[in-house]
Amino acid sequence: MMLDTKRRSLRMATVGAMGAAVVALAAAPAFAKGGIDLTVTPRTVTVGQTVKVAASGNDDAAAYLRTCIQQRTGSHGAWHAVTCGKLSAAYGDAKVNTSVKAAHRGALQLRAVLYGSDTPQAKHPVVERTSPVKTVTVR
Numbered sequence: 504m505m506l507d508t509k510r511r512s513l514r515m516a517t518v519g520a521m522g523a524a525v526v527a528l529a530a531a532p533a534f535a536k537g538g539i540d541l542t543v544t545p546r547t548v549t550v551g552q553t554v555k556v557a558a559s560g561n562d563d564a565a566a567y568l569r570t571c572i573q574q575r576t577g578s579h580g581a582w583h584a585v586t587c588g589k590l591s592a593a594y595g596d597a598k599v600n601t602s603v604k605a606a607h608r609g610a611l612q613l614r615a616v617l618y619g620s621d622t623p624q625a626k627h628p629v630v631e632r633t634s635p636v637k638t639v640t641v642r
Contacts, residue, residue, distance in 0.1 A: 537562030539570070541615040541634040548605045549642050556585070558615035559598040562631040565619025568597035569628065575612050578638075582614070590623055605641040612636050 539560035548554060560570045571587035588599030597617060605611055614636045618628035 537564070537617075537632060539615050539617050539632040539634045541613065541637055543613055543637040543639060545639075546637075547640045547642065550605055550608055552605050553602045554605060554611065554613075554639050555600075555602055556613055557598075557600045558588075558634065559596045560615065560617035560632055560634075561594070561596050562617060562619055563594065565621065565629070565631055566593045567591065567620045567623050567625070567628075568593075568595070568631070569618045570597040570599045571616050571618065572599055572601055572603075573614050573616055574603060576607055577610055578612065585613075605639065608641050611639040611641050613639065 537560065540558060542555075542557045544555050556572050558570050558572060560568065562568060568591045569587050569589070572585040573582040574585050575582050585603055586599060586601045588597055591597035599615070603611070603613065615634040616630055617632040619631040620628040
């Protein structure tokens with residue numbers, strides 16, 4: 504009889520611990536999966552030459568995605584939009600391809616920004632990801 508009580512207590516403790524673990528895992532925050540890639544070629548040009556830029560990104564946190572290319576001259580200052588790709592539905596890659604003309608000597612910096620929204624008509628999409636900056640030397 505005493506052995507049955509101990510087994511029952513041990514079983515109840517195990518079930519309680521497993522239940523607490525399930526609740527803790529369910530309450531933990533979920534992390535969005537995705538990424539963004541930027542390709543820039545060539546990395547050194549002369550004034551007037553064209554630089555090819557391609558980017559693609561995805562993120563499961565948003566229903567609709569759009570990838571945009573931004574540029575700036577030098578290493579400081581505001582970023583300016585070059586172009587954006589087509590709106591992509593969830594779980595698809597949002598892609599953009601463009602060419603940028605090197606207008607001034609110095610550093611031309613480029614980056615890709617992935618915007619996400621819940622509806623295709625959203626007026627203010629949210630920045631989901633930003634690529635590392637790639638620098639083109641303009642001589």
